[in-house]
Amino acid sequence: MHSHQKRTLFLIPVLRWGALLLMALTASGCLFRAPMTPYPSITRAPHPLRVPAVLAFTELEALYTVSPDRNPDGLGLFELLWPQSFLSLRVWELERVGEEQERIAYARSEEEQRTRSREREQFYRNRVVFKGMWISYFKEPVDPEWYSSGGVYLVDDRGRKFYPLQAEQTARELHRELRVSPAATGVKIDQQGWVAGHPLLVFPGEALSSETRALFLYLAAERRRVRFAWVFDPSYTPPKGEYSPLEGDEVNRFWSPSGP
Numbered sequence: 639m640h641s642h643q644k645r646t647l648f649l650i651p652v653l654r655w656g657a658l659l660l661m662a663l664t665a666s667g668c669l670f671r672a673p674m675t676p677y678p679s680i681t682r683a684p685h686p687l688r689v690p691a692v693l694a695f696t697e698l699e700a701l702y703t704v705s706p707d708r709n710p711d712g713l714g715l716f717e718l719l720w721p722q723s724f725l726s727l728r729v730w731e732l733e734r735v736g737e738e739q740e741r742i743a744y745a746r747s748e749e750e751q752r753t754r755s756r757e758r759e760q761f762y763r764n765r766v767v768f769k770g771m772w773i774s775y776f777k778e779p780v781d782p783e784w785y786s787s788g789g790v791y792l793v794d795d796r797g798r799k800f801y802p803l804q805a806e807q808t809a810r811e812l813h814r815e816l817r818v819s820p821a822a823t824g825v826k827i828d829q830q831g832w833v834a835g836h837p838l839l840v841f842p843g844e845a846l847s848s849e850t851r852a853l854f855l856y857l858a859a860e861r862r863r864v865r866f867a868w869v870f871d872p873s874y875t876p877p878k879g880e881y882s883p884l885e886g887d888e889v890n891r892f893w894s895p896s897g898p
Contacts, residue, residue: 681869773835795853854867
């Protein structure tokens with residue numbers, strides 16, 4: 639048998655297996671088709687103490703969610719944290735929806751729910767709380783505890799600096815990015831891992847007053863830092879950062895099954 643015939647016979651099961659794998663991945667949603675777009679690194683939102691009641695949950699969440707400016711000072715790009723990472727300022731109006739979902743999930747009575755809601759509202763109105771998702775190829779940068787020795791802090795527009803009362807990782811996920819592409823032998827499959835951490839950062843309520851025009855949350859490590867920025871006063875101009883959503887090659891490596 640000629641060598642090219644042997645090669646053809648060898649390729650038949652490979653191609654069949656690749657086609658079956660491709661169909662299975664497509665059906666299961668494991669193929670990543672469209673890039674996930676980072677949020678803006680600065681958001682202009684209503685003051686958290688004066689949130690309009692007419693805004694829907696999804697509108698509120700988008701308004702108070704930002705991605706990191708990974709080079710706000712010109713010290714260099716902090717590449718350990720992906721630009722698709724994000725933090726959300728959790729105003730009480732957002733958390734109230736979650737409390738109603740928990741009422742159903744835990745079959746709470748009306749009295750139990752009233753007690754729980756009072757406690758949670760008091761907590762969120764007397765603290766400045768951030769939740770989100772940090773993404774990296776490594777597990778350390780997605781954990782707030784890695785930014786130790788004062789590496790996690792909040793600064794307002796007047797320059798006042800606050801350290802967290804609580805900074806922890808509530809969950810961590812290990813993901814595998816699987817790519818199927820044509821190759822000389824029929825099918826090429828690449829696999830690459832990445833880590834998603836879910837931080838919870840709680841700051842004292844003094845960090846946010848009715849006069850606060852902006853808040854900046856910083857993460858500092860390795861002589862560089864990243865910044866998440868929320869602006870509440872339309873006339874306030876925050877310090878200019880160096881962030882560009884096209885910097886680094888992480889933008890082209892992270893894929894989402896549902897598109898941007």
